[in-house]
Amino acid sequence: MTKRVESKQMRVCHVTTVHPPFDTRIFHKQCRSLASAGHDVHLVAQHSCDEIVDSVQIWGLPTAPNRLLRILIWPWLAIKRILTLEPRPEIVHFHDPELLIYLSWLRLLGFRVVYDVHENVAGSLRNKHYLPSLVGRMVANIFSLIERVGLVAGLPTVHVMDTIAEQYPVPRYLVRNLPNRSLVSEAERAITSSPWRLAYLGAITENRGAMTMLELLAGLVRDGHDVHLTLAGNIVPVELQARMASFISASNLGDRVTMTGRVEWKHGISIVRDAHLGLCLLDPTPNYMNSLPTKALEYMSQGVPVVISNFDCFIPFVSKPNAGIMVDITSADSIRREVGELLNNPELLTTLGKNGKLAIRNDLNWENDFDTLLAAYREILKDKPFH
Structure with a gap:
């Protein structure tokens, strides 16, 4: 985490009604780094109470009982909380697309606002498992219209990927979701088999390679490899869990697969550190083909080679530093x-x-991109003196 302390302090409020309060990008990277640099940092998020954690003031919103109410009501709760802050924040940094419609209103009230684009939102909406295909396309088109209207007014945006940033007008800033340099493991790894350990960390879904990873495991076992797969994350939806269990049983893989469910971040990193290979076998959806390989970078920070889908957007992070192999996700035989x-x-x-590890330590780390975030804030406030 960044330790630099700046002489001129900003008051910044980060806002999310979707992400958990201790989200890696929002809290552990952006908020904690800002607080560590001496700024007055607030976070509005769903949380059980108001409290200060690592010098970040968290303002808790109640937990939304369902997705519909979260979309319709919780943005108003967040806005109401922002309006009660005294003194008012100089920058309000939003992290959810469903809040976008409210940003112009806040700007009219004199707030400097930033919209953080975590992913290709329209592409993601078209592939949500809980939306029928036609509905997903309609929602994506409506969102794109709302987004264009907001951006016409010169709304500053922050992006995790340059390929996403290029689709937005200026002012735009590239602030990638890279690992902290301090995350890099200094321990030397001993490469021994018996068994070979494969690991995946994150939400387990169809388009994140749930069945692809099991098919890879089965193929390696058929080829005579002694191999074990650990899947650390929640399985979504429930129907997928039944399919996976059926495949594991039919392929006689019961003693070769460990499914931990969602784990705390430190536990997840320990699972990765113990692995020989980290898997990131994503389907070629529009969202993933325009994304940052966050999990792959976490694997790399622990000295674990990566097996990842061969999307062009991943080349600078995996292929260029020669930190793993990129595979044709459409060919199970080729992957195996x-x-x-x-x-x-x-x-x-x-x-x-x-x-x-070398790539994370020298280049692909959060500390480098945090400087870009600070520069973006300064530019947004260039006609307004710091306090």
Whole structure:
């Protein structure tokens, strides 16, 4: 986490009605880094109480009972909380697309606002499992219209990917969701098998490779590899869990798969650190093909080589630093063959792991991009003196 202390203090309020209060990007990176640099930082989010954590003042919103009420009512609760803050924040940094419609109103009241685009939202809406295909397309089109109206007024935006940022007008800023440099493991890894350990950390869904990972495991076992797969995350939807259980049983993989459910961040990192390979086998959806490989970067920080879908947007993060292999996600045989070859080459595994750690330590880290966030805030406030 950034330790620099600045002489001129800003009052900044981050707002989310979707993400948990201790979200990695919002709280652990942006808010904590700002507070550590000496700024007055507030966070409005769903939380059980108002409290100060790591010098960040959290203002708790009640927990939304369902998605519809969260979309319709919770933005108003967040806005109401912002309006009660004294002194008022100089910058209000929003993190959810459903809040976008309210930003112009706050700007009319004199607030400087920033819209943080975490993903290709329209592409994501078209692929939500809880929305029928036609409804998903309609919602995506409506959102795109609302977004365009807001951006015409010169709304500053912050982005996790340059390919997403390029789709937005200026002012726009690239602030990637990269690992903290301090996350890099200094321990030397000993590459030994018996069994080879594969790991995945994050939400387990169909388009995040749930069945692809199980099929890979089954194929490696058929090829004679002694291998184990750990899946750390919640399975969504429930129907997918039944399909996975059926496949595991039919393929006789019961003693080769561990499904932990959602784990605390530190536990998840320990699972990754113990693995020989980290998996990031995403389907070619519009959202993922325009995304930052956050989980892959976490694997790299622990010296774990990455097996990732061969999307162009991932090349600068995995292929360029030679920190893993990029595979054709549409070919199960190709994935199985390439991973098998990698497991047969422990020396290459060691090299790929070291390359990944070096890339995070020297370049692909949050500390570098935090400077960009500070510069963005200064530019937004350039005609308004700091306090």
